[in-house]
Amino acid sequence: MKLDSKVKSKLNRNIFIFIMIIPALYGIFRYFAVNGYSILLAFSDGEPFREPFTMRNFRMFFQDMQGNGILALALKNTLKYFVVGLIQQFLCYVVAYFLYKKVPGYKIYRFTFYLPCLIAPVITTAIFMELIRVGGPLYKIMDEVFGIQFNNLLARPETATNTIIAFMFLSGIGTTYLIFLGAMNRIPKEIIEAGKLDGCSTWREFWSLVFPLTFGTYATFFLMSLCGVFAASGPILYMTQGAADTTTLGYWLFTQVMGDSYNYPAAVGLVFTCLGIPILLISRLIINKANPEVTY
């Protein structure tokens, strides 16, 4: 009887575990199904197994990358947005530092800098485009005050990407600054006090104390940015739909899927995935070596 209850209890426990991990198992199945099928699509010209396997998509990719084709342009723009993302991340860190130092009104900034993240890009971009359109408020101000007239900034290749980048800086810094601020708040006060007593200036404190002590958090976010190096993009869909040489890899993939083209984008995705993994691993190795081993 006692054994029965033990067996029953174990059975209940195992059933419970199984039920609870079903979603995770499904997640694994979906991951392999989607990415496995993506690989098959990359090596095919239609439905995998119905059409013969081929390397045509990869040959096409390398040809496209050699010229001044759309893919080369998309990659160039993607890397631009990636760099912009890294700069924004560092700015976030600097903002967090000054909030940590409690600049006058820091509680208000902590809140207002968060607000743009609540609003959908389709909205922020729409308002921004209205502000900068020909005949819009910015145009009128520039014309009436400075006598400068500009053409449609988003319609010309020489200004479109820069305008989108400017929008990204002006529309918010994301929520990462709160995480950095949290990491800075955990630094023991005694360390900062000791620095002050030794005559540390604000910048010295920033570079020699705060940055090394929170490097782990910063490095984690830096690595996470690297994970998305080939997915970096601005709000292309809402602002230009890829016109005026603004397309990125992410947007190009989106348009391909919308245009019912699956094999070639799958091959392009596979190549960039293969390129992304070593970049990530090498960066991780370098960061781990550079990371000052600090415990507090």
Added chain:
Amino acid sequence: MKKRILSPRKDQEKGTLGVTGWIVCLIFVVYTLILLMPYIYALFSSVSDYKEYYMSIFPFPKDGLKLSNYVDAWQNLKHEGTGIFEMIINSLWFAGGSALLGVFLSTCGAYVCAKYQFRGRKFLYWFALITMMIPIVGSMPSNLKFISAMGVYNSRAYIFVTASTIGATFIIMYSCFQNVDWAYAESAFMDGAGHFTVFFKIMLPQVISPMTALILSDFILFWADVESSLIYYPELPTLATGLYHFRSFVITAEGMRRYPAYFAAILLCVIPTVTLFSIFQKKLMDIQLSGGLKG
């Protein structure tokens, strides 16, 4: 002579950074204005008529607030027969459903991995970690094929098939459960509680704060998502998708007069996320400020 005692802790508490502090403060004030100005502009535009909107640098309703723009937006923001009310329902379903389902299902797996010993638990943890770190590019085509094969293309059932069950949320909830004392569960088991009772009545309430924060941030993310709607459920437009299509209309000669109504629609779309944030802002910001999520 009275000696001045240097007290850096007090300095930091007061936030005295000298001239640098005031320069930064000035930059922050200007940046705050830059961040807020577009929404103030949208608010004024939404209560002006189209002449006031087009004639001045900053639209200002001289003959009273034109609240009729909001009525116009509510009645006429349509995309292929889907009205604003249906779009709100779609947004709530896809954003709310995906957020709730994704976080809850991830929590289920994370809980057993963190608190129970069984074969394969380490594999699940490492799998979640690896999927988070390996940058897969271009799986969109095969994902669309998968969605179609599962029969949820253009369907509300989409959220059940695509809910994220093993990834970043799994890892966060895993670390949350590791910080929860197992003694509570043991006491409950001794009192005759079953595994599900312990999970739902004892363990889940202890991680409700981080769960709320994750649901909220996912909700905000999904609420803004236009690409998924365009690709996976184009006939069930959400509010964000409706605005995307509505903009294509207002930039035409025929639709130009509707700009104020467009801004009214924009502000209507902002209300749910801002309201949710206002209710949960302390929780959300405190959790992020603590530098992580703890149970």
